[in-house]
Amino acid sequence: MRAIVFTELGGPEVLHPADVPAPEPTAGQVRVRVEAAAVNGWDLKTRAARIPGVPLPEFPAVPGLEVAGVVEAVGDGVTGVQPGDRVVGFADTGGYAELALTSTFAPVPDGLDPTRAVTVPVSAETARRTLRALGVADGDTLLVHGASGSVGELAVQLARRRGATVIGTASPAKQERVTTVGATATTYGPGLVERVRDLAPSGVDAVLDTSGAGVLPDSITLRGGTERIVTIADPAAADLGVTFSSGARRDRDALAEDVAALARGDLTTTLGDVLRLDDAARAHALVESGRSDGKVVLVP
Incomplete structure (x- = not known):
């Protein structure tokens, strides 16, 4: 072949x-x-x-x-x-x-x-695994870095299903996509901490970094520590005391659920x-x- x-x-x-x-x-x-x-x-x-x-x-x-x-x-x-x-x-x-x-x-x-x-398979598995590691639940405010990417956009949608409010960071050109999948959009760069605090005056409960864009220090500031921060993309995680998530947990039932949701239009990629x-x-x-x-x- x-x-x-x-x-x-x-x-x-x-x-x-x-x-x-x-x-x-x-x-x-x-x-x-x-x-x-x-x-x-x-x-x-x-x-x-x-x-x-x-x-x-x-x-x-x-x-x-x-x-x-x-x-x-x-x-x-x-x-x-x-x-x-x-x-x-x-x-x-x-x-x-x-x-x-x-x-x-x-x-x-x-x-x-x-x-x-x-x-669907890799992105949905990664989104599910990291949301589980963060313990995202109803009433939480979740910050997703790279919310317009393949993992980020599914993490936003699955977190919303859990009842979370989501703030998503992305480049200026991709703000509309972040909004479309159900997050409040903002950009990277200087002033990120202030922008997120304006959007979430009561603070953020968890942070998922799918971007690897050097956002972990700001994320730690927003959380007031390293608890409930997970990255899948930033190799600086270990030096900063942040959890780096890797290693897929392949689940046929979860995959079938996500593929069926995509077909129905309940999930978007x-x-x-x-x-x-x-x-x-x-x-x-x-x-x-x-x-x-x-x-x-x-x-x-």
Whole structure:
């Protein structure tokens, strides 16, 4: 099968098409013919450099954490799905390929395009995990940094479902998007603490940083300490005593709930550029540049 691989660490240019063996499903897995694969920050990190505590990938490595497609084969012990069904899930093998394996997946409802379905798994899992770590509950005021991003926009919506009031930071060009998903919008930069205090005179109860934009010191000032602050993006967290959240908790039921909500229009995600699989290097460069307006997706 055709896939995108890298055989050394480096920039986007190390990604290239290759023919690799098709993966075979084992117990608990299904094999899907990929219709869409999302590009995530983790894909860029593992391609670019050695990550402390994470083994080097086995080369040739196929990146890609999220896939949507049509089930081709079903492994032992898998129930509730059969060949021909459309699913979306977390890729057990690299998703930048014509075929991929998944063991945590959910049905794609009729009418939901695979390029939109594939925007959900990683971002929704991250949003749920961090809101759980923060203990966000009814009546809380939550500050979300990077509220227009793929994780931030879902965190805003899921926090609102819990009954929280949300303030979201984003660039000036993305203020309307933050408002659309249910947060009160404000910008980054000098005066952030004063702007947030004006919007939340009683203070903020929790802070989620998805931006990595150096906002943790201001967040600590707003909270009066490091309690109930979580980041998924700022490596300075440890030095500042702030919790850095990583390590996905893949939950099929939660994924199915979020995909169904997207199909109903009860959740919103932002789809950015949709590129051909062979344009994976361009997709990585686009994400690294910050010029993509939404989740970048590859289609074989």
